[in-house]
Amino acid sequence: MNVPMGRRERLLVFGGLLLAGLMSSLDATVLGTALPTIVGDLGGLDRLAWVSTAYVLATSVAVPLSGRLGDLFGRRPVLLAGLAAFLAGSAACGAAPTMTLLIAFRVVQGAGAGCLLSSMFALTGELFEPRERARYQGYSAIVFAVSSVAGPLVGGLLTDHASWRWAFYLNLPLGLAALATTLLFLRLPKPKGRPRVDYPGIVLLGGAVTCFTLLTSWAGGRYAWASAETLGLAAATAVLLALWLLAERRAAEPVIPPRLFRDRSFAIACAVAAVGGATGFGLATYLPMFFQVVGGAGATESGLLLLPMMAALLASSSLAGRRIARTGRYHRLPAASMAVSAAGVALLATMDTGTGLVAAGAFMAVLGFGAGLSQQVVLLVAQNSAPPRDLGAASSGVFAARMVGTAAGMAVFGSIVSGRFAAEVGKRVPAGRVPSFDDAVRPEVLRTLPAPVRDGVAEAFAHAFSVLFAASLPLLAVGLAAALLLRHVPLAERGPGRPGGQPDRPGAAAREGADG
Numbered sequence: 432m433n434v435p436m437g438r439r440e441r442l443l444v445f446g447g448l449l450l451a452g453l454m455s456s457l458d459a460t461v462l463g464t465a466l467p468t469i470v471g472d473l474g475g476l477d478r479l480a481w482v483s484t485a486y487v488l489a490t491s492v493a494v495p496l497s498g499r500l501g502d503l504f505g506r507r508p509v510l511l512a513g514l515a516a517f518l519a520g521s522a523a524c525g526a527a528p529t530m531t532l533l534i535a536f537r538v539v540q541g542a543g544a545g546c547l548l549s550s551m552f553a554l555t556g557e558l559f560e561p562r563e564r565a566r567y568q569g570y571s572a573i574v575f576a577v578s579s580v581a582g583p584l585v586g587g588l589l590t591d592h593a594s595w596r597w598a599f600y601l602n603l604p605l606g607l608a609a610l611a612t613t614l615l616f617l618r619l620p621k622p623k624g625r626p627r628v629d630y631p632g633i634v635l636l637g638g639a640v641t642c643f644t645l646l647t648s649w650a651g652g653r654y655a656w657a658s659a660e661t662l663g664l665a666a667a668t669a670v671l672l673a674l675w676l677l678a679e680r681r682a683a684e685p686v687i688p689p690r691l692f693r694d695r696s697f698a699i700a701c702a703v704a705a706v707g708g709a710t711g712f713g714l715a716t717y718l719p720m721f722f723q724v725v726g727g728a729g730a731t732e733s734g735l736l737l738l739p740m741m742a743a744l745l746a747s748s749s750l751a752g753r754r755i756a757r758t759g760r761y762h763r764l765p766a767a768s769m770a771v772s773a774a775g776v777a778l779l780a781t782m783d784t785g786t787g788l789v790a791a792g793a794f795m796a797v798l799g800f801g802a803g804l805s806q807q808v809v810l811l812v813a814q815n816s817a818p819p820r821d822l823g824a825a826s827s828g829v830f831a832a833r834m835v836g837t838a839a840g841m842a843v844f845g846s847i848v849s850g851r852f853a854a855e856v857g858k859r860v861p862a863g864r865v866p867s868f869d870d871a872v873r874p875e876v877l878r879t880l881p882a883p884v885r886d887g888v889a890e891a892f893a894h895a896f897s898v899l900f901a902a903s904l905p906l907l908a909v910g911l912a913a914a915l916l917l918r919h920v921p922l923a924e925r926g927p928g929r930p931g932g933q934p935d936r937p938g939a940a941a942r943e944g945a946d947g
Contacts, residue, residue: 440616441558445567447612448551450605451510452574454517455544458602459486460582465595472595475530480648485534486541488644491834492637493545498553498827499686502820503626506554507617513546514613518606525599540599552826556814557619561922562756564814568807569752573745584735622820632686635675640831642668647838651846687828688821696816697825699917700809703765704829705836706910707809710772710903711802712833713840714779715740717848717899718795724877724892725784726791739792740799747803755811755922762919764808769911771801773904780900783893784886805914809833815922844899851895859887 470479501509520540527533559567589597646664654660679685691697719733755761775798782791810829817825877885
């Protein structure tokens, strides 16, 4: 018999979840500044990109699959399995003697991270009632925003003053603390009935996500957009996705139930999450490049220049959570997010070589504030629209939509920047002295160029980024149009802290109070 969890136990478990989220998100970026040193120690320069790609790939596959497994077998075993895999992978990565083994262990670590992330989102939905949940999801947003900035800084400090291996060993005390809180305090009712695992759906969805992740990682970089490799990955993604959709219609317990998408709120939440991922995190990936090439900033300095954007994201996410906790109203926040983000992107499109750091910081803050307004609200919308048996699938589905949007945005935006730079640099740099795109984004190469060439490169990049920001405005317009269709569905009272323990689905009676 399960004893209902008290508030103290729920807060302790949530603290462990924050540690798990911090570890998993930090390890996606912490090695960025350590990669040259890793190559010096282990060799394998030709496989260097796989150190990061393997982790992201495994995480992308594990998030939707582990979310559904949590629905079928319970959150606790999935969270424990994720912690065990992440800790084992971290210890093995820290001790890896070769590049090949490091990449293999990063796959194990990434699979564990996917379980941690899906458990974090779903458990927050089960531990707290919706009004209270919005506030705690805001704390989760703080963890992800901090890790995105702190990752490269922590990796650089550990590499310079200890060893890159400590970027992995640092996870061990944090993970053990999260493991202890889970074992001691997490008590949830076990799902009833005998679960039926959708093995075809798992294989097909895993294959589609793998092909899509490789497509977005390689297209426009390692392989040209029109190359056989890129077209083959695109075709494989489309075919596997179509087969998965067909399989899900016949599955007894599908990985992501098609019935979720018949709910307008869930479909809109996924659309807004994808647009927000592309225009928020996707654009943020390239902003340091702008400051390095156009403004002449160093690698660490360019990362610190993102702080206004992250601070604004944290502030707006916190404000959104407090507003929902106070009023129970949320349905206008995604539309406000898209509108404010569009204003921020339009301001960023005006930047050129003469834009000062204060103005650039203010423009980024507007974009960050807009991104934060929907950061966790879309997750709340999805969880509020899903029945309890689909809570993990709904949570993971929205997060997967955000990851897909981010990955697609990074690929397309990178292609826009490199393409526009190639078209503009020849007009601004004397013939015979035009650097390649790869050389132009390397500060150590830029410093060796004559001043007129550096100035021409900076102007070409500034123009390319203006085109990039302008190109993202139609995407935000689509997100705004979708968000305006969102109706207000009253937040149902659910969570293990309530007398009933397991939550009930928001029913038709709740929907009768919806307004447009």
